[in-house]
Amino acid sequence: MTTIEIRAVHQRFETFEALKGIDLTLDEKRIGIVGSNGSGKSTFARLLNGLLIPTSGQVLVDGLDTAKSGKAVRRKVGFVFQNPDNQIVFPIVEEDVAFGLKGLKLPAAQRGALVEEVLDRYGLGPFRSHPSHTLSGGQKQLLALAGVLITRPDCVVFDEPTTLLDLRNARRVAKVIDEMEETVIVVTHDLPLLESFDRVIVFDQGRVIADDAPNSALARYVERMQ
Numbered sequence: 550m551t552t553i554e555i556r557a558v559h560q561r562f563e564t565f566e567a568l569k570g571i572d573l574t575l576d577e578k579r580i581g582i583v584g585s586n587g588s589g590k591s592t593f594a595r596l597l598n599g600l601l602i603p604t605s606g607q608v609l610v611d612g613l614d615t616a617k618s619g620k621a622v623r624r625k626v627g628f629v630f631q632n633p634d635n636q637i638v639f640p641i642v643e644e645d646v647a648f649g650l651k652g653l654k655l656p657a658a659q660r661g662a663l664v665e666e667v668l669d670r671y672g673l674g675p676f677r678s679h680p681s682h683t684l685s686g687g688q689k690q691l692l693a694l695a696g697v698l699i700t701r702p703d704c705v706v707f708d709e710p711t712t713l714l715d716l717r718n719a720r721r722v723a724k725v726i727d728e729m730e731e732t733v734i735v736v737t738h739d740l741p742l743l744e745s746f747d748r749v750i751v752f753d754q755g756r757v758i759a760d761d762a763p764n765s766a767l768a769r770y771v772e773r774m775q
């Protein structure tokens with residue numbers, strides 16, 4: 550299980566301070582991140598696998614500093630973007646899934662078996678030879694997730710995984726997240742998604758204002774929004 554330590558992290562974009570001193574240790578299996586628009590959630594999420602390096606402070610993943618060991622950190626922590634179109638790079642579904650294995654120098658048969666396994670896991674098998682852009686929004690989100698999971702990260706960070714999806718696809722993705730064996734950290738406005746989580750952290754104007762079990766943290770968030 551992955552432990553992520555966030556120590557005295559500040560994030561500035563020119564003169565604007567998006568995160569104003571964050572200290573957290575993340576070691577639960579399922580962690581939700583909520584907060585109003587612009588409160589710093591996506592910025593925080595991007596720090597967790599070194600997509601963004603803090604202006605000051607440190608992010609350590611199992612002791613590895615994201616500023617110094619980005620590549621090793623990204624092998625442990627995968628990231629699924631809100632818009633799967635940002636993540637799907639190959640024209641054909643199975644090629645896109647296989648992309649994550651590039652550089653691992655696996656024999657072709659083993660690579661094929663791994664691709665098959667993740668396609669099956671997400672019901673994408675029948676679409677393996679289809680053009681990626683013809684998948685539905687929900688299927689694209691699952692394809693993006695498949696492309697991350699094939700690299701076998703210990704932890705997956707999701708940035709608003711259900712926001713662009715209709716109710717049926719949102720439920721499907723939520724079920725997949727619920728059943729994941731990997732550690733998950735989910736940024737979302739979809740509060741019911743977090744009810745069964747271990748911990749929910751509430752951001753407001755670049756600070757953590759609540760960090761608790763889902764019921765208490767979400768109640769605090771709803772109260773703050775009134």
Ligand SMILES: Nc1ncnc2c1ncn2[C@@H]1O[C@H](COP(=O)(O)OP(=O)(O)OP(=O)(O)O)[C@@H](O)[C@H]1O
Nearest residue numbers: 562563565567584585586587588589590591592593
């Ligand atoms: N690259 C950047 N350059 C300048 N400002 C940025 C950059 N990235 C984020 N910000 C600013 O930092 C603040 C926090 O943005 P962030 O995307 O983390 O918010 P959020 O909580 O994820 O919001 P939302 O719920 O709307 O997605 C915003 O005011 C945003 O404009």
